[in-house]
Amino acid sequence: MAIRIVPEHDIQRHSIAIAPLRLPQPRSLYRERAARLLTLAEGHAMADFLRFAARIAHHQDALVHAQPVALPDIAGLLTTCAAHELPPLSVDGWQRQPDWQALLDGLLERVRPDAGLPPAVQAAAERLAAATLAEREQWADALLAGDAAPVGPAAAPLLWAALSVYWSQLAAQLADYAAIASPDGQHALCPVCGSAPVASVVRIGDAAGLRYLHCSLCESEWHLVRSQCSHCDASRDIGYWVLDSEDAATRAESCGDCHGYLKLMRQDKDPAVDPVADDLATLALDALVEQQGYARTGPNPFLFGA
Ligand SMILES: [Zn+2]
Ligand SMILES: [Zn+2]
Numbered sequence: 001m002a003i004r005i006v007p008e009h010d011i012q013r014h015s016i017a018i019a020p021l022r023l024p025q026p027r028s029l030y031r032e033r034a035a036r037l038l039t040l041a042e043g044h045a046m047a048d049f050l051r052f053a054a055r056i057a058h059h060q061d062a063l064v065h066a067q068p069v070a071l072p073d074i075a076g077l078l079t080t081c082a083a084h085e086l087p088p089l090s091v092d093g094w095q096r097q098p099d100w101q102a103l104l105d106g107l108l109e110r111v112r113p114d115a116g117l118p119p120a121v122q123a124a125a126e127r128l129a130a131a132t133l134a135e136r137e138q139w140a141d142a143l144l145a146g147d148a149a150p151v152g153p154a155a156a157p158l159l160w161a162a163l164s165v166y167w168s169q170l171a172a173q174l175a176d177y178a179a180i181a182s183p184d185g186q187h188a189l190c191p192v193c194g195s196a197p198v199a200s201v202v203r204i205g206d207a208a209g210l211r212y213l214h215c216s217l218c219e220s221e222w223h224l225v226r227s228q229c230s231h232c233d234a235s236r237d238i239g240y241w242v243l244d245s246e247d248a249a250t251r252a253e254s255c256g257d258c259h260g261y262l263k264l265m266r267q268d269k270d271p272a273v274d275p276v277a278d279d280l281a282t283l284a285l286d287a288l289v290e291q292q293g294y295a296r297t298g299p300n301p302f303l304f305g306a
Pocket of ligand 1: 194
């Protein structure tokens with residue numbers, strides 16, 4: 001059963017400078033995600049699904065190292081976007097370079113012979129490999145707008161995996177944090193690419209105690225104070241839900257104003273938490289929070305069409 005627990009006091013140290021944005025580190029991120037998924041798969045009721053996701057994350061890691069993507073000179077664009085509070089690598093405004101199609105080809109070359117993947121995934125990879133560049137562009141446009149139907153549920157995670165490797169590599173090169181603005185009071189979408197967050201994470205280390213939302217596409221993280229809804233910014237009726245133990249590293253944060261929820265991972269409870277992996281390993285929590293009348297506000301890249 002789901003247990004609603006009392007929120008803890010906000011332990012943020014407001015005296016320190018808070019980085020508004022944490023850019024992704026794709027050269028280690030996918031490798032760590034693959035390892036985390038394999039750890040979570042041990043003894044898990046959905047072990048096969050978690051191992052499938054681990055294989056895809058493993059291939060994403062290989063792609064980052066084999067096919068680096070260079071960010072074009074966008075100094076002027078960054079200035080304009082910052083002035084108008086727009087995400088510089090917006091999913092609906094950024095002109096995707098052909099590199100992303102090459103990344104998709106690279107991914108499919110790894111997925112197609114991978115006997116560790118389910119036949120349905122390999123069939124989806126064959127279909128993507130046989131598609132024209134124009135078809136793939138149309139499917140990508142639809143998927144980035146939240147519509148997985150044109151590409152289909154089996155192929156959607158593969159398409160997204162390639163798009164994520166493309167966007168995360170670009171985002172990692174946006175070294176000028178100060179040039180990226182988050183619209184006042186709006187935290188629902190990534191300030192880098194405009195996608196919804198998969199979950200939020202309370203970090204340790206140099207950001208100890210600070211909560212960041214994690215982008216489902218470009219893997220950037222943006223700061224949001226704790227005990228505030230990441231979807232509508234209300235803080236009046238925030239609830240926390242866990243599955244079995246109040247000490248669980250993953251909890252769901254619900255909002256009585258917009259009736260949305262998103263999961264929150266506590267790195268101080270488990271340093272290895274990964275927003276995508278730990279979200280997939282706690283789908284039972286989704287079912288129970290949805291029974292309470294809340295609707296999820298951000299996607300998991302492995303659950304399109306689910
Ligand atoms: Zn993003
Ligand atoms: Zn809300």
